[in-house]
Amino acid sequence: MANTEMQQTTAFLATYLSSRHVPPTSAWLQTLVPTLRLNIPMVALQKTALFRLLATDLMVSIDKSQVSTFPVGITDPGAREKRLRSFITVQILDIEDIGRSRWSQVDAIEAHERGETTKGREIIRVIPDENDVGTTLNSSADASHGPHKLLLQDARGTRVYGLELFSIPGIDTSTSIGAKLVLKDCVVARGIILLEPKNVEVLGGKIESWDKQWRNNQKSVLKEKAGIRENAA
Amino acid sequence: MVTKVLCVAEKPSIAKAVAGHLAGGGFTTRAVPGNQYVKNYLFHYNFPTWGPCDVTMTSVLGHLMSQDFEAAYRPWRSCDPSALFDARIETYVEEGKKGIAKNIETQARTSQFLYIWTDCDREGENIGSEIREVAKKAHARFVEPGKTVRARFSNTERTHIINAAGMPVPLDDRQASAVASRIELDLRIGASFTRNLTLTVQPMLQQRSAEEERRVISYGSCQFPTLGFVVERYFKVRNFVPETFWGIKVSHVKDGIKVGFNWGRGHLFDRMAVVVLFERCLAAKTAKVTKVQTKATSKWKPLPLTTVELQKCGSRFLRMDSQRVMQVAEKLYQNGWISYPRTETDQFDSGMDLRALVQKQTQGGAWNTFAQGLMNGGFSQPRNGRNNDKAHPPIHPVNFVNPTSLTSDEQRVYEFVVRRFLAACSRDAQGSKTDIAILYGVETFHTSGLTVLERNYLDVYPYDKWTSSQDLPTFREGEVFEPTEARIHEGQTTPPGYLTEPELIALMDANGIGTDATMAEHIAKIKERKYVETRARGRQSTEEDEYVDGGDTPSADRGRGRVRGRGRARGARNAAASTRGATTGVQEFIPTTLGVALVEGYENMGFEISLTKPFLRKEMELKMKAICAGQKTRAQVVAETVVQYRAVYMRTQQRLGVLQASVRKYVLGENPSS
Incomplete structure (x- = not known):
C-alpha cells in the first residue's frame, strides 16, 4: 500500500519536475522521496522537490536523456549567429x-x-x-x-x-x-x-x-x- | 529716576553699529578701564517696552569665560590622562578679559535691565548667559524673568536693528547649555586623548629630529574625522588602478552637420561583449529614429546662500579657503554690508522686502543695470531650499557699498554675495532641449542639443555656465538611415582627485562634523597641526561636484549621476550643470606622513567605532540638538558621552602598540619586521 503510494508520488514529482525543465534522474528521486512527508498536499511536495533539486548540481541530478543540452560547437567564435x-x-x-x-x-x-x-x-x-x-x-x-x-x-x-x-x-x-x-x-x-x-x-x-x-x-x-x-x- | 539699560554685544563693532542706529548718531564714547578695544557708548533711547531710558551699549570680545581643569591637573604629567574625564573644571575670566567683566559688573550695578546683543546662534546664547552670570554678581535681579532679555537680529541694517530693539525675547538657556556641554566635552575628550597621543608619539618623533621635541599631537573629536576623510581619499587615489573600458560611437552626417550619438550603455568593461554588440549593430545596417523630443528646459537659479555654500563657492570661485572667506564675510557683516554670515537657512522669509534690497544694488557696481532690470519687472521670488535654522535668513547684501572702498578680498566676497542674491531674485535661464534616440540593431544611442533662449540670472552670475550646443539637423521619428560611421572606442578610468576643500566641507556637512560655523576652523586646525598639506589642484576638473564616492569618473558616464547632497535639486537637472566650476585654483588636501600614520594607527586598532570616522561625533552633535529641543539635559549628555569616549580611551590604551607601529611605518619609514 505505502509502496504504491510512494511510486505514485515519485511519478507525479518526476512529471512535475520535467514540466519545469528539470527532469530528475530516478536515482536522485529515489533518494529524495523517502525524506518527504507524504501526508502533505501534493502542491507542497512539488515545491519541496523543486527547491531541493535547484540546490543540486544539474550534472548529477538531471536526466540527460530527457533534456536538451548545448549543441556541439556552440562556443565557436567564428560563428556570427x-x-x-x-x-x-x-x-x-x-x-x-x-x-x-x-x-x-x-x-x-x-x-x-x-x-x-x-x-x-x-x-x-x-x-x-x-x-x-x-x-x-x-x-x-x-x-x-x-x-x-x-x-x-x-x-x-x-x-x-x-x-x-x-x-x-x-x-x-x-x-x-x-x-x-x-x-x-x-x-x-x-x-x-x-x-x-x-x-x-x-x-x-x-x-x-x-x-x-x-x-x-x-x-x-x-x-x-x-x-x-x-x-x- | 530714569530707567537704565545695559546693552552688551558680542564684539565692539556690533556695539558701535547698534549704538549708532539707536542713538541716531548722538552718543558719547567712554573708554573701558583695562581694555583698549571695548568701549561704552552712552545715549538715550525710548524702548517701546520700558519707555525713555539711559542706555550704555558695550560689548565683550567673544566668550567671556574660559574653562580649564583645576590647577592640580594642568601639568601634562600630573595625572593619568584618563583622570581628565572627571577632573573638576574651573570656569574663570581670563586675565586679558578681566577689565571687560569688571566693566559689565560696574555698569550692571546701576542698571535695571540687561539687554543682550550677541549674535543669534548657539554660541551667542552661551556668551549671553556668561554676561548674565557676571551681571548677576552685581545684582541678583538679572536672573529674574524679564530683567535679562536678548535682541533677535541677523544684520546691522538700521531698520532691522530698530525693530529688534523693540522686540526683546528671553535668552534661550537650552542653547546656552548645549554649548556648555560641547565646551566641557571638547575639553575633557580633547585633553585626555591629546595628552595620551602626544606622550605616546612625540618621543618617537624626537628620534627623527630635535625640532619635534615640543610638538603637540592633538586629538579633537572633529579634527580626527576631518583628517579621516582626507586620508581615506588619499588612499583611494594612491591605490587606484586604471581599467580599460570600451564603448560604441555612432556618427551621422546630415544636412552637412556631423552628429555624434552616444551609446545608451555608456561603456562596458568587457571587450568581447562590446565587440559582439558592435557587430550586431553593423549587421543591422540601418538605424531607426525612435524618439525626437524637443522640450523647454531651464537651468535653475541658485538657492539663497548658506554658510556652507559660501565656503564651498569661496574655494571654487574666489580662490579663498573657507577660513579666509568666513573672516572676510564676518568683516562685511560687522560693517553692515551683508547679513550674518553663519546660517543654515536657504529660504527667504516671505515677509522680507527683497525688492528693497535689490533696489539698493542699483546704486552702483558692475551689476547695477541688472539690479535695475529686476526692479523694472524682472524680479522673481527666490526658490526655497529645505533648510531653515529659524535664526538667520540666507546670507544677502544689506546695503550697497562702493566696491572701491573695500579691500580686494572684501570686494570679491561682497561681489559674490550680491551676485548670488541678485541671481536668486532673478528668473531661471530658459532653453530648449532636443533629445534624439536611435535604435541601431538592438542598441540605443542618444544625442541632444541645447539652445539657450533666455540667459536671465546667468547674466549676473558668471559662476554658472550654460551654453548652446551646435544645432542639430532635423530628424523625424521613424526615419531610417544608414549611419555614416560606427566604431568601437577604448578608454581608461581615471583616478579621483585628492579631496578638495568644497568636497571636504560637503562631507563634513553631510556627516555632522562641526557646525557651519566651526567647519572652517577644524580644517585650519588639521593644517596647523601638520596632519595635512594643501596645494592648488593641477588639472582642471569639471566634475568635482559630481564625484561619487566609490564610483569611477570617466567623462562619458554622466548619465548615471545620481542626485546627491542636501538641497541639491540642481543635480537632477541636466548634464550641462556639471560643467560649472569655471575656475581652477581649488585647493586639494594631501595628508602628511603623520596624518596617515595617525589615521591608520587608530583604524588598525580595529574598534567597532573608529575615532577617525564621523559616527561618534555625529552622535554628539545630535545630542546637542536634543538639549536645544529640551529632550536631554547637559548633565545627561555629558555623562553619556564621557562613558562612550572613556571606553574608547581604555581600549586605545591597550592597543597603543598598533599606533606606534603605524608611526614607525609611515613617519619613520621603517619596514614592519614581519
Whole structure:
C-alpha cells in the first residue's frame, strides 16, 4: 500500500519536475522521496522537490536523456549567429557586472566590510540585524546594475558565457551561484549567448558550497582582474 | 529716576553699529578701564517696552569665560590622562578679559535691565548667559524673568536693528547649555586623548629630529574625522588602478552637420561583449529614429546662500579657503554690508522686502543695470531650499557699498554675495532641449542639443555656465538611415582627485562634523597641526561636484549621476550643470606622513567605532540638538558621552602598540619586521 503510494508520488514529482525543465534522474528521486512527508498536499511536495533539486548540481541530478543540452560547437567564435531552438536548462557558475569597473566594485565591497554604506555624501554605519545575518550583502541597495556576464553550464557540463542584453529581473551579483535558468530560443553570437527577459526563465536555487566559495573569493577575483596588487598601500 | 539699560554685544563693532542706529548718531564714547578695544557708548533711547531710558551699549570680545581643569591637573604629567574625564573644571575670566567683566559688573550695578546683543546662534546664547552670570554678581535681579532679555537680529541694517530693539525675547538657556556641554566635552575628550597621543608619539618623533621635541599631537573629536576623510581619499587615489573600458560611437552626417550619438550603455568593461554588440549593430545596417523630443528646459537659479555654500563657492570661485572667506564675510557683516554670515537657512522669509534690497544694488557696481532690470519687472521670488535654522535668513547684501572702498578680498566676497542674491531674485535661464534616440540593431544611442533662449540670472552670475550646443539637423521619428560611421572606442578610468576643500566641507556637512560655523576652523586646525598639506589642484576638473564616492569618473558616464547632497535639486537637472566650476585654483588636501600614520594607527586598532570616522561625533552633535529641543539635559549628555569616549580611551590604551607601529611605518619609514 505505502509502496504504491510512494511510486505514485515519485511519478507525479518526476512529471512535475520535467514540466519545469528539470527532469530528475530516478536515482536522485529515489533518494529524495523517502525524506518527504507524504501526508502533505501534493502542491507542497512539488515545491519541496523543486527547491531541493535547484540546490543540486544539474550534472548529477538531471536526466540527460530527457533534456536538451548545448549543441556541439556552440562556443565557436567564428560563428556570427546561431539560434538555440529548444529549452536548455543551465546553472550559473559565475556572475560579473561589466557595467562598472572592478575597482569600484572592490571599493563597494570594502566599504561594506567596514560596515559602511554611503547615502549621497553621508557615510552611514550599517548595523547588522541579528535576524538577518548573512543576507545583508544581498540587500537590494547593493544590487548591481549590469549588464552582467554569466558563466553558464548545461547538464553535460559544457560551459558557455551569457551576456545580459536587457536587464533580467532576478539577475545581479547577489544572485546565488548554482541558480538555474531555462533558456529558450536564444541567439548565440560569437560563442556568447545573448540573454533577454523574453527567453530566459529564472528558476532560482543555489548550491551552497559553490556560492560560499564564490563570495569568499569575489574580492580577490575582482582585484586580480583589475590588476590591483595586494598590499598596494 | 530714569530707567537704565545695559546693552552688551558680542564684539565692539556690533556695539558701535547698534549704538549708532539707536542713538541716531548722538552718543558719547567712554573708554573701558583695562581694555583698549571695548568701549561704552552712552545715549538715550525710548524702548517701546520700558519707555525713555539711559542706555550704555558695550560689548565683550567673544566668550567671556574660559574653562580649564583645576590647577592640580594642568601639568601634562600630573595625572593619568584618563583622570581628565572627571577632573573638576574651573570656569574663570581670563586675565586679558578681566577689565571687560569688571566693566559689565560696574555698569550692571546701576542698571535695571540687561539687554543682550550677541549674535543669534548657539554660541551667542552661551556668551549671553556668561554676561548674565557676571551681571548677576552685581545684582541678583538679572536672573529674574524679564530683567535679562536678548535682541533677535541677523544684520546691522538700521531698520532691522530698530525693530529688534523693540522686540526683546528671553535668552534661550537650552542653547546656552548645549554649548556648555560641547565646551566641557571638547575639553575633557580633547585633553585626555591629546595628552595620551602626544606622550605616546612625540618621543618617537624626537628620534627623527630635535625640532619635534615640543610638538603637540592633538586629538579633537572633529579634527580626527576631518583628517579621516582626507586620508581615506588619499588612499583611494594612491591605490587606484586604471581599467580599460570600451564603448560604441555612432556618427551621422546630415544636412552637412556631423552628429555624434552616444551609446545608451555608456561603456562596458568587457571587450568581447562590446565587440559582439558592435557587430550586431553593423549587421543591422540601418538605424531607426525612435524618439525626437524637443522640450523647454531651464537651468535653475541658485538657492539663497548658506554658510556652507559660501565656503564651498569661496574655494571654487574666489580662490579663498573657507577660513579666509568666513573672516572676510564676518568683516562685511560687522560693517553692515551683508547679513550674518553663519546660517543654515536657504529660504527667504516671505515677509522680507527683497525688492528693497535689490533696489539698493542699483546704486552702483558692475551689476547695477541688472539690479535695475529686476526692479523694472524682472524680479522673481527666490526658490526655497529645505533648510531653515529659524535664526538667520540666507546670507544677502544689506546695503550697497562702493566696491572701491573695500579691500580686494572684501570686494570679491561682497561681489559674490550680491551676485548670488541678485541671481536668486532673478528668473531661471530658459532653453530648449532636443533629445534624439536611435535604435541601431538592438542598441540605443542618444544625442541632444541645447539652445539657450533666455540667459536671465546667468547674466549676473558668471559662476554658472550654460551654453548652446551646435544645432542639430532635423530628424523625424521613424526615419531610417544608414549611419555614416560606427566604431568601437577604448578608454581608461581615471583616478579621483585628492579631496578638495568644497568636497571636504560637503562631507563634513553631510556627516555632522562641526557646525557651519566651526567647519572652517577644524580644517585650519588639521593644517596647523601638520596632519595635512594643501596645494592648488593641477588639472582642471569639471566634475568635482559630481564625484561619487566609490564610483569611477570617466567623462562619458554622466548619465548615471545620481542626485546627491542636501538641497541639491540642481543635480537632477541636466548634464550641462556639471560643467560649472569655471575656475581652477581649488585647493586639494594631501595628508602628511603623520596624518596617515595617525589615521591608520587608530583604524588598525580595529574598534567597532573608529575615532577617525564621523559616527561618534555625529552622535554628539545630535545630542546637542536634543538639549536645544529640551529632550536631554547637559548633565545627561555629558555623562553619556564621557562613558562612550572613556571606553574608547581604555581600549586605545591597550592597543597603543598598533599606533606606534603605524608611526614607525609611515613617519619613520621603517619596514614592519614581519
